[in-house]
Amino acid sequence: MIHELTTKQQQVLDAIREFQAQNGYPPTIRELAEMFGQSSTAGIHKMLTILRDKGHLIKDDRKSRSLGIVDPHDLTADRIRSLPILGHVQAGMPQLAYEEKEGDMFIDSEWAGHSDSFLLRVRGLSMIDAGIRDGDILVVQRAESCRNGDIIIALLDDEATVKRFYKEHDRLRLQPENQTMQPIYVERDYPNFHIIGLVRGLLRKF
Amino acid sequence: MIHELTTKQQQVLDAIREFQAQNGYPPTIRELAEMFGQSSTAGIHKMLTILRDKGHLIKDDRKSRSLGIVDPHDLTADRIRSLPILGHVQAGMPQLAYEEKEGDMFIDSEWAGHSDSFLLRVRGLSMIDAGIRDGDILVVQRAESCRNGDIIIALLDDEATVKRFYKEHDRLRLQPENQTMQPIYVERDYPNFHIIGLVRGLLRKF
DNA sequence: TTTAAATATGATCATTTGTTTACCTATATT
DNA sequence: AATATAGGTAAACAAATGATCATATTTAAA
Known part of the structure; x- marks a missing residue:
């Protein structure tokens, strides 16, 4: 059910996980864009949608910092x-x-x-x-x-x-x-x- | 170092912890206000400031959903x-x-x-x-x-x-x-x- | 080569969210 | 009675944040 990811998508996913572990709450789209040196939020936004559609990410529309990783490894x-x-x-x-x-x-x-x-x-x-x-x-x-x-x-x-x-x-x-x-x-x-x-x-x- | 809390303050702290555990990210001030049936955000906002000053809460100014519990019990x-x-x-x-x-x-x-x-x-x-x-x-x-x-x-x-x-x-x-x-x-x-x-x-x- | 998908820009808009101010109500203390 | 503190309302503002459109650029597939 969980689709394959491109390297870039995997990087974004890892960045979210890392940020969450570091700060205790998920990043914003702008924070993610900045991490990857991007000047626009649209790219990340689109990617998050893809990641959600592929089943790797939980994302509540219009809620700030609501990203949640769907990670079969992190069942801790x-x-x-x-x-x-x-x-x-x-x-x-x-x-x-x-x-x-x-x-x-x-x-x-x-x-x-x-x-x-x-x-x-x-x-x-x-x-x-x-x-x-x-x-x-x-x-x-x-x-x-x-x-x-x-x-x-x-x-x-x-x-x-x-x-x-x-x-x-x-x-x-x-x-x-x-x-x-x-x-x-x-x-x-x-x-x-x-x-x-x-x-x-x-x-x-x- | 960590001051005593009133029952209400403790309730708010518990609500934040609960929300975090439930959703994977912290609540907004408005969400907290709603949980306690309050129509205004100012009361909660004031309380969060108190909780931060007493050392029970990490709170980044002007950042959404950035609340972090300082919990000596959470040595998980x-x-x-x-x-x-x-x-x-x-x-x-x-x-x-x-x-x-x-x-x-x-x-x-x-x-x-x-x-x-x-x-x-x-x-x-x-x-x-x-x-x-x-x-x-x-x-x-x-x-x-x-x-x-x-x-x-x-x-x-x-x-x-x-x-x-x-x-x-x-x-x-x-x-x-x-x-x-x-x-x-x-x-x-x-x-x-x-x-x-x-x-x-x-x-x-x- | 052509096509489609993935990735990125820049600008703009709408919504969410945090902050603040000015009050009000209890409750307990001096 | 006067005062301080915790808790709460209502309204308004400003900043942060998510969503979107039109348009490139690169990458991968057909």
Whole structure:
């Protein structure tokens, strides 16, 4: 869909990108013309129209400094999320207690692209056999439901835990991955059980 | 140095930030006035001057859409690194074979702040007891030396491995963390042994 | 060579945008 | 009560900016 560009058109596009990075806002047509040593604005204006038609540029008519690059390489902003690191999950859901925030961390949105996620520091050894260790940080995606076998963050009687989730005949099984620990069974419709989120990733710092 | 703001001033600042994030370029004074339901531009204009004097805003006189937020929280650019994901480490060090790149991932520079780092996908179970599993991604910091107990990426006879490193009397011990595997011993000064880097972190995607 | 497209000029026009002045209204402080 | 400050209105002005027309010049394709 994105057409080929002449070298000149590419230069203009690069100049816009450069200016934006340098100043925090896009250039005017006259500023662009000056950069290329041109005495008229008409040439640049025409080129911007071409660039827009070719799909490389977003340009709002009659708006000053409204140029926006359509750059498949510069997905930086879209690929980064800043997530809060929570020391522990508290009661009072579904609102998360952000006061308990340990800090923030930037992560690739491949993990946090959907909905609102957060990071949770693991306490305990209940998932040690799944390679989840004490002190690890989990990438948790908020969710109310999940599927069999998912590793979830659940709140049971105001106590937050990491477990693998299984739905059985008339009850739910929260399976620790630790040979020394027993599964927890929860009646369906037990009021004090809530799924907080799905474990999507794990971060560990050595 | 940065003065306190009234709630209204804070709202204006937030609106500018929001607009910038939304559109890629800053708003005009009239657009701001409209956002706040004001019929005149003078009020906003006055407020922008105040915000600039207080050090929260960069504002070029007589330039359209030139507002720039001075935001101590926006250290984004400094806290993010884009690291290549390598499928495996090859011979021919110390240059890494970037042709084998699987892709790139953004990570917090808390892990990759120093020197050049890269990401390496783990193959095998040699470190399973350390919670490092097949398919995990390691954050590797390039290094030629390391200390006892460090988890390292080493190249032995053109074979790359993840092991825990110990220096013994007259040899080096590469200790797998897997009860079924035996340590590897390497003579000091063995020519075909090279330390590639230090494992600083671990990323896993569920 | 001929033709078409891309690039550029110079001038002009219309609109957008920032700036300013003179007021008005609260609210809090002296 | 008097005063200062933040916030707001209305109107007008000046500068910045985008759009456009007619016309060259160069470059690439037919």
